[in-house]
Amino acid sequence: MNDMMKKTGLFAIVGLMIVLTGFMQSWNTALQILNMGLISAIMALGVNLQWGFAGLFNVGIMGFVALGGLATVLVSTDPIPEAWSAGGFRILLALVLGAATVVAAVLAHTRMAPGKARALAVLAILIAGFFLYRGVFDPAVGAVEAINSASAGNIGGLGLPVLLAWPVGGLLAAGGAWVIGKTALGLRSDYLAIATMGIAEIIIAVMKNEDWLARGVKNVIGLPRPVPYEVDLQASPAFVERAAGLGLDATTASTLWVKLLYAALFTVVLLILLWMVQRALHSPWGRMMRAIRDNEAAAEAMGKDVTRRHLQVFILGSAICGIAGAMMTTLDGQLTPGTYQPLRFTFLIWVMVIVGGSGNNIGSVLGGFLIWFLWVQVEPLGQWLMQLITFGMAEDSALKAHLLDSTAHMRLLTMGLVLLLVLRFSPRGLIPEK
Amino acid sequence: MDFLNAIVALSNFVLIPAIAYGSQLALGALGVTLIYGILRFSNFAHGDTMAFGTMVVVLFTWWFQSMGITFGPLPTALLALPFGIIACALLIVGTDRVVYRFYREQKAKPMILVIASMGVMFIMNGLVRFIIGPNDQRFADGERFIISARDFKEMTGLREGLAIKTTQGITVVVAVIAVALLFWFLNRTRTGKSMRAYSDNEDLALLSGINPERVVLYTWLIVAALATVAGTLYGLDKTFKPFTYFQLLLPIFASAIVGGLGSPLGAIAGGFVIAFSEVTITYAWKKVLGYLLPDSLAPDGLVQLLSTDYKFAVSFAILVIVLLFKPTGLFKGKAV
Numbered sequence: 001m002n003d004m005m006k007k008t009g010l011f012a013i014v015g016l017m018i019v020l021t022g023f024m025q026s027w028n029t030a031l032q033i034l035n036m037g038l039i040s041a042i043m044a045l046g047v048n049l050q051w052g053f054a055g056l057f058n059v060g061i062m063g064f065v066a067l068g069g070l071a072t073v074l075v076s077t078d079p080i081p082e083a084w085s086a087g088g089f090r091i092l093l094a095l096v097l098g099a100a101t102v103v104a105a106v107l108a109h110t111r112m113a114p115g116k117a118r119a120l121a122v123l124a125i126l127i128a129g130f131f132l133y134r135g136v137f138d139p140a141v142g143a144v145e146a147i148n149s150a151s152a153g154n155i156g157g158l159g160l161p162v163l164l165a166w167p168v169g170g171l172l173a174a175g176g177a178w179v180i181g182k183t184a185l186g187l188r189s190d191y192l193a194i195a196t197m198g199i200a201e202i203i204i205a206v207m208k209n210e211d212w213l214a215r216g217v218k219n220v221i222g223l224p225r226p227v228p229y230e231v232d233l234q235a236s237p238a239f240v241e242r243a244a245g246l247g248l249d250a251t252t253a254s255t256l257w258v259k260l261l262y263a264a265l266f267t268v269v270l271l272i273l274l275w276m277v278q279r280a281l282h283s284p285w286g287r288m289m290r291a292i293r294d295n296e297a298a299a300e301a302m303g304k305d306v307t308r309r310h311l312q313v314f315i316l317g318s319a320i321c322g323i324a325g326a327m328m329t330t331l332d333g334q335l336t337p338g339t340y341q342p343l344r345f346t347f348l349i350w351v352m353v354i355v356g357g358s359g360n361n362i363g364s365v366l367g368g369f370l371i372w373f374l375w376v377q378v379e380p381l382g383q384w385l386m387q388l389i390t391f392g393m394a395e396d397s398a399l400k401a402h403l404l405d406s407t408a409h410m411r412l413l414t415m416g417l418v419l420l421l422v423l424r425f426s427p428r429g430l431i432p433e434k
Numbered sequence: 435m436d437f438l439n440a441i442v443a444l445s446n447f448v449l450i451p452a453i454a455y456g457s458q459l460a461l462g463a464l465g466v467t468l469i470y471g472i473l474r475f476s477n478f479a480h481g482d483t484m485a486f487g488t489m490v491v492v493l494f495t496w497w498f499q500s501m502g503i504t505f506g507p508l509p510t511a512l513l514a515l516p517f518g519i520i521a522c523a524l525l526i527v528g529t530d531r532v533v534y535r536f537y538r539e540q541k542a543k544p545m546i547l548v549i550a551s552m553g554v555m556f557i558m559n560g561l562v563r564f565i566i567g568p569n570d571q572r573f574a575d576g577e578r579f580i581i582s583a584r585d586f587k588e589m590t591g592l593r594e595g596l597a598i599k600t601t602q603g604i605t606v607v608v609a610v611i612a613v614a615l616l617f618w619f620l621n622r623t624r625t626g627k628s629m630r631a632y633s634d635n636e637d638l639a640l641l642s643g644i645n646p647e648r649v650v651l652y653t654w655l656i657v658a659a660l661a662t663v664a665g666t667l668y669g670l671d672k673t674f675k676p677f678t679y680f681q682l683l684l685p686i687f688a689s690a691i692v693g694g695l696g697s698p699l700g701a702i703a704g705g706f707v708i709a710f711s712e713v714t715i716t717y718a719w720k721k722v723l724g725y726l727l728p729d730s731l732a733p734d735g736l737v738q739l740l741s742t743d744y745k746f747a748v749s750f751a752i753l754v755i756v757l758l759f760k761p762t763g764l765f766k767g768k769a770v
Binding site for chain 2: 055057130138183184187189190191193194195197198199201202205208209342343347350351354405406409410411412413414415416417419420423424427
């Protein structure tokens with residue numbers, strides 16, 4: 001069996017499973033899996049860029065995904081002018097002051113001669129800057145959050161088309177990646193892992209607690225959509241007529257049509273990104289990256305600036321995760337910071353990359369689809385399995401009830417098992433790197 | 435008098451909680467650092483190992499309670515602790531046989547082992563949630579306080595009360611015993627010495643006839659004990675919730691790295707550094723400052739540097755600062 005056939009075969013199997021879901025469960029479920037599969041595939045591409053190309057161990061994917069989601073709110077929701085006149089600009093000023101403090105401290109540290117004087121100066125700058133920042137920041141936040149706090153209480157967005165949020169999400173994630181990369185890259189790989197994990201938790205904590213930014217855990221709902229609303233479609237006689245022509249009722253047809261439109265949009269983004277990373281992989285730049293990954297010392301001896309290249313690829317990979325995050329928030333139509341969990345948004349993506357084949361873009365895409373399909377479908381399968389296992393047990397047995405209740409946790413077990421099995425018996429993934 | 439009040443308030447809200455939390459982190463970080471020293475990888479499953487051990491302790495505690503067995507004023511969980519350690523040891527030695535040993539024999543890169551530990555993390559996490567569910571479980575019983583705030587006020591006549599929870603006292607005592615045992619084992623026994631030799635220089639240790647599988651086995655057994663003890667103490671002090679244990683991974687790793695990965699002494703120091711900075715930076719200083727400063731200077735706000743929701747940010751900031759200035763940690767750790 002040649003390589004091309006294997007790839008096509010694997011994709012056909014995943015496609016078939018999604019189609020089967022359509023026939024056996026419902027087409028809405030199938031399309032949901034497809035849409036999230038497309039987004040997962042993009043996230044996997046981003047991680048593959050970092051791990052597969054460059055060997056960077058990023059466990060902070062969740063943070064970059066969340067930054068993308070934040071971008072959706074900041075770009076697409078309507079502006080709230082009252083909030084800006086009350087304190088929005090003062091918040092910006094405070095943030096600038098905070099950044100200036102850090103820059104001043106770093107400058108003092110690099111420019112002054114080592115010694116007690118330098119340590120004191122840096123400390124003084126940091127302490128003074130912190131109180132100055134809090135002095136400007138706290139009242140401004142209070143003012144913004146007081147405005148119409150039941151439905152707003154935040155600075156709002158720019159009111160731009162939501163599609164624009166996708167690249168902006170990428171930029172925001174890239175900015176975050178630059179900051180973390182500047183501090184943590186060049187340290188050992190384990191340290192990078194812990195540092196990225198930390199920054200992801202911090203990003204989520206900021207999004208949960210800074211209500212002025214995107215309402216925190218009060219959530220932002222009803223984000224604008226790039227596709228028509230179901231109710232509008234159902235109200236349009238032309239659409240109802242066409243749906244009837246296909247033998248569908250208007251409600252089902254409208255939900256399916258909206259999901260199909262999303263799927264088309266996501267496919268376009270996936271194909272563009274896939275084309276770009278494929279070109280990157282086969283370019284001199286990609287070969288250099290792999291050379292650095294395989295032997296840093298040798299690459300450095302050849303005059304490659306390893307830290308700089310690492311920073312570059314780290315930013316690019318994180319930006320892709322940010323784009324995917326913005327797309328996901330657009331699909332959900334809401335930003336709920338409470339739902340970002342590391343197992344789901346960091347480690348699951350890792351499973352996708354490892355199972356699909358690290359270092360191979362096509363493999364990562366496959367992994368994204370396959371693992372997302374499993375993540376969704378393990379629960380109904382587990383339910384069925386448990387019913388089979390507990391079939392002989394007494395109706396009122398506590399064990400039976402417990403087992404049936406616990407099927408939701410089967411998916412974590414399954415993911416771990418899949419990861420370990422692939423790592424053991426096919427360590428290079430389903431579609432290995434060439 | 436105000437000065438005394440300030441000291442009591444400070445001890446009550448900062449020192450005592452931080453010492454208890456620091457002991458728990460130190461025990462967790464010791465496990466991480468031992469695995470790193472001997473097996474040479476960062477174990478992402480450590481938080482869930484702690485959760486598994488604690489879960490068994492919780493189950494045994496409930497069983498004992500239902501049979502009417504208690505430990506007098508002390509929590510019943512202490513009686514259940516050995517059973518938790520045994521179950522946890524069985525699980526992780528089994529995991530080592532099934533998962534990690536293969537990669538050790540292959541001499542796989544440390545990163546492959548880290549990824550394998552991610553798989554183990556998923557499985558253990560699922561296992562714990564499968565058995566006990568994802569919710570909060572309380573299992574502390576016995577006396578609640580060694581000294582309650584009211585007794586302290588009556589005893590001393592101060593305005594501030596000092597409360598020491600039994601769990602906090604037990605945490606410190608158990609942690610001291612565990613650490614003393616560990617250091618005795620590492621420094622005095624033959625197996626302990628061979629473990630340190632293996633950690634310092636693998637090739638030399640192998641040459642001198644140390645059996646690596648034996649060293650690894652003992653490491654896992656010690657890690658199981660440390661993880662279960664750390665998890666149980668944390669659970670007694672707060673509550674047991676699987677997800678919280680997973681999140682403990684970050685401060686625990688921060689402690690181990692700040693102290694210097696691979697250095698047991700560093701892990702303990704790191705645990706206390708992280709715990710004290712978390713508690714002091716997220717504590718509202720209004721009360722203490724109110725006693726210390728003259729009335730005219732008394733602060734209006736809470737004087738809280740960061741809200742408690744940002745405690746992760748504190749461990750992370752300490753981690754970054756230490757790494758930037760002392761890349762191998764406070765006590766020279768090893769670099770793989």
